[in-house]
Amino acid sequence: MSEDLRVQEFWRALGLPGIIDVHTHFMPANVMEKVWGYFDAVGPLTGREWPIHYRHEEDVRVEHLRGFGVRRFTSMIYPHKPEMAGWLNQWSAEFAEQTPDCLRTSTFYPEESAAAYVAEAIESGTRVFKSHIQVGDYSPNDPLLDPVWGVLQEAGVPVVIHCGSGPAPGTHTGPGPIAELLSRYPRLHLIIAHMGLPEYREFLDLADQYSTVYLDTTMTFTDYTEAATPFPRDQVHRLAELQERIVFGSDFPNIPYPYLDALEGLTRFDLGEPWLRAVCHDNAARLFAID
Template identity: 55%
Template sequence: MRDVSVDSDVPAFWQRLGRPGLVDVHTHFMPKPVMDAVWRYFADAQRNFGHAWPVHYQLPEPERLTILDRLGVRAFTALVYPHKPGMAAWLSGWAREFAARTPGCAATGTFYPEPSAAGYVRDALDAGTRIFKAHVQVGGYDPRDPLLDPVWGQLAEAGTPVVVHCGSGPIPGRHTGPGPFGEVLERHPRLTAVIAHAGAPEYDAHLDLLERFPNVCLDTTMVGTPYLADFAPLPAAVIARYADLGDRIVLGSDFPNIPYAYAEQLAALDGWGLGDDWLRAVCWDNGARLLGLV
């Protein structure tokens, strides 16, 4: 274990692991008006959910891309998500165009429970979308909505991963927690789902989903960082369970919308003491496989 305290330490981290960089499955790039709205929400985070959230990388898009390149993030996503009907197809189209002009970015899509969802998700899959995002909390929808059943079915059949924010952090939603999405998995047990933020704060219950469904994994987004520990601490017993799941956990960061430096996420993972083989799998191998890079 070596110190990863500032961003300039990050290249030495992945060089130590003998990998060509990092694969980060949970990063956000959005149309500027949408990203600006997200940043306004975080600027008022103290009122919105009781914790200040100063976005560390609130910078123009070219500068954010330069930072990822400097860190050695070789593959990443442009996760987008709607909060109302009529947004998802447009956001998915924008994300595909962004990926087409941005080296290293995987084509990303999203959806919302609306009658057109199955059609535009099929179009996105046919256009080469490699990963989707579902945000149960922000969208305020029930993932069991019948309008989404054909969407989950298409993704399961295609083997295309979907990053699902179904945990109840930072504040509970009407349909958050492992129960509602667990029922989706019961209907679509082959679905390749990535539980965002490792399901925080319901870490144990979301780990149970990995034991029941072979294509479910977790991403590390914010998990174990001092910031998240203030309101969703990670129990030592959960870290012990992670030790045997090195092939089911993938690196995620929430870049650029994190209230600390990127290095803090890697420092948290390194600090669990699970070994370099575990870190190699989490920080490169599993994400590369998930995004079809190998």
């Protein structure tokens, strides 16, 4: 059976119309090549190879997702220096215009212009933002971001935020800076990427405390991640308790295994079909108002 049919078989068995994947990467070609170069270098440094499973041209990657039955996906972009976010946002807007099943994605960086281009992005139709605390090496509590968080809170536009200390800790990663951020902006719609690994417990605590905090499943529960950063078994019951605020993410195309592994990993703890339906589709459909 082809890969497409195996993925389709997974969601059809749940009675779903497809999958919504909140954590996929589409970027300008030169930026994507640099990202892939980073992962190529990870293996020799860590002793654990990271082969990019879907290293294809952009149009082929889009068709892969469509073939899998992914109804909506994102173009997670992120800057690592000033004056980069605006250019990425322009590229992402054009990509979403040409790719209607992609939720228009934008990003930001702590700089004087951030408040203006974030407000403009929201006004012109951005559905989700990406913040990468680790790669960007910035504090989410940088004063330059205060007006950004303010407008995002008022607009209710979700932010997928990579803030956990995996795969390697950064200067500003971990639950502490996010707890401080939420104490100041308690109605922010944050989607904690990778469920905050390896600080699973602490980010589950924040989701318990704040009703607009979600967690995405990106790379979690797979054999690849469980071998190095297993989800704590004494926290599995909390996955069920937070069923309505966990959403599926894959990290496509930058994953070192087939797409189906990410879906099959969701079945690891036998949380039931209603949980799988909520995570693979219904929660994100509700969050992003997808019919």
